[in-house]
Amino acid sequence: MPTHVSARPSPLAAAAGLLAFALPALTAFAQPALPDGSLDPGFGRGGVAISDFPLNNDWVHAVATQPDGKILTFSRGGGPTPHDPTFLRCRLLRWSSDGKLDPTFGNAGQALLSGPRDSAGLPSCTTVAVQSDGKIVVGGTLGFNVLLARYTPDGRLDRDFDDDGIVVTRDYYLNEPYEIAFQPDGRIVVGAIGFDDSSSTFTPAVARFTANGKLDPSFGRGGVAATPLPERFGGGSVRLVLQHDGKIVTAGSVQNASMLIRYLPDGRLDPAFGAGGIVRFIGNNLYDTVNGMVLQADGSFLTSHSLRTFDPGPDFKGTVIRHRADGSLDSGYGSPLVRGSGRLALQADGRVLMLGYHNRSSVMQRINPDGSPDTGFDRPRIDFGGVDGTFQAMAVQGNGAIVLVAWLDDQRIGVARLLSPTYCLADPFNPGRYIGFSDSGWFSTANSGVGGNGYGVVGRGSIQAWNRPGVGQYHRLTASGASPDSVYRVDASVHTDGRSGWGSGNVFANGATPARYATLDARINDIGCSIRSSR
Template structure:
């Protein structure tokens, strides 16, 4: 199952023993929490059980997505209100409470097809509309999509019937498992179809109005030949920056199964520059049995596939952009980690902006299932700054179905707790509250003289901020003289970008930018700061300052022709010299 993709630790210095005792009695436990701990600001315990009354949930994947405003979208397959299973969408506020502005009491539902419809994936468009992807029976199993407006109503501008829904039939059958939205807002859906008696990768692409994109494959659909020796299944999808589509799942290779990947170009053809056989596909065995459940593309173009393997529960494989195993990752490109005492299975993966990899699934302890999360460094080793040795578990939910990382770095994991409840868990992630200030000197300046802007970046923690960049969009009417940071380097002239590297908790970096104004008037200088570490308070990441620049005066040479006595006054007259046009007087 693909997961869309896709910042609280504080340690107050205590000086006196009495103060220590006093503070320990009043400071909430969350103050001392670290990445991988349950977020007790979420439903008080970090675990929220959400009743679905009046509906009942079937045991199918529980997808999750996070809106840009921090609201949380959950999906499920529900039943018993329309005579068959149907899509159910629930929206929560960032604190986990139901959002009453969405649908009816925070819930919206739709039934598609003649019988049951099962929800598999959720997407949030750039305009905030929500796309639900799953199956419908027509009577054969088919791709089914529904789009909801931001208030939970079906979007009548979507789908050929103008009712907010659509279906796509494949030869024999087509069952979707994952979806993604391209930068142009077209929707890519991947799943399993049938070809020559085998299960195979199946894809479809839709325009923003829901119509098939006929430039993709055949009439907007692609059905690939089998990968491996027989059946292959597509469970996850990720989009590259060049619009190529990476699909991951599993395939048989003889009597064993392994991770299966395929890469398609923007028109739906297999990409011959990918895979060992230059045919756009590959299989990676891990033990006797393995399959991929998630896939992500890193900023450097490397591809991370994640799933489960018989050799050790959670399994990760990383490839370079050509599909070759990345030998700098784990053991020759592969990592296996068993989270539980006996076994564990992985359901979803997300790559953080700093390159760390977060995976979620189910672990078994003493015969009991628990929700499990593991975080890996970019080299594949477990991240010991997260949880206990890179792992975090909770018995509050009996497993995980999907994972998402919020804009503030906190990690959300979902599960269907029972036939009548959602289970949602939030863990703390890394965060760094980076603050930007700006001043200028001198306070009064005229054209032709130097002006210095001093920009300071302060990291209030609780973690280090990595890959910090200050961007200063210099105003028109100034010429850059110099830009110098106390660490890192600056480039550009009108657009000055300063790469400052890592700024530790409690540390600061100063950037001095010297300019020379060339025109009089008000100068407005705006700068902003970004970091690969999530920032829980972005309002102080941008700053603007205004300065009035005066026009400098140029005086003609003058000569002293005598000596002034006390009581006499000398008047100096400044004359502006201008060109006189013919036919005018000066």
């Protein structure tokens, strides 16, 4: 049976059952020149960059960032005629860290992908991701087939990927790839929407490809794990994450309910998760669609949802729900009421960004790890030269900066970058072992990746920060408390001169999931703090 949940506001104390939080004690330190969430004056013109081609006909769908600060956007467009439904036309752009198109990439900053539609169904250009070696994988749809293409770091099609750089799946009804993730051995996991011929219903589906672009025969059935559902109209997943142990979790909807599915590394459903690998849940006035999902350092899942509202009072339109690592609902989470609902992204300190749509305009909000809204975060109005637009995607860079991409009404691409300082200490040899924190006191740490035991915790500690003239700023985190299965202590410190820095940290946890690890990072913030798979 589906789990019933209620979306409601909750004070900070609502999370006490999950974590023991210590309120931050701040000492005086030099404040940043601009408030958290301000447009970055070092990017584009006043924090904003806009594409401009002889023919502007772009519908941007996705964004990804590189460790060097460069930004990739992926859009449908770039053809000689606007949005010809008989052709696939995708434009991959790379922007330098200053907001200009990168002339060293492709042809003057762009790489075009095009081809004739060879079956029914509209073509699409939906997702982009960056491998650890700098190669770039994009995904879209050609007819009713998933299309993947891989580019070298300089913007050329990678001939080591299925011989010509392009893969089209023709043996399965797979459509609309929505997420691309990478395993440490180079295999590529793709979440998509499937179609079951026998029942004529849509199904959640995950495909896995080898590093050279072939469907992986050791995964699912011939490389595809499809999950037929008994509901009359089937269902589909729209978000995907990889756990530290190689398991794959997708989020989506099934008739009148939201849904999480967990697969074992070989593509079978995980019997230890929910009911036979599937968790169904519904809530009061909760739409069944899942708009966003992130995996927290402690193994919990956050999903964002839209709400049906009939109250003439405060105009809340969305909420966030948390499930524990085993799929059970975390009733102690705040489940904040927020304006709009949309995609989610994690910052290094564990705070969560939500990019949504509300009252015919884009809204971005930030939620603390315990589920309380971050009322101190207020994104400024972003002006794309007087042209209206709608934000479609976001990404977080290693230094905490937030990148937003928008469809503009004149069919150009708008990119904005916001300042949001965080400190990320990642093990250079195993980036899945990390400590991330900010001057808010919130922190996130995990021992994931190759050799990690999967321990992770999100919490709040004390911050000491001071400035030494001519030397730089120092920031120190001290935290201790209890997670559901361990008592922990976290200590970390960084030194930064505003452009670069170094830092170190230690974590000790004693209990059912013990952990003891340290990080020494000679170049903080060059690798994002996030859970990484060990297999």
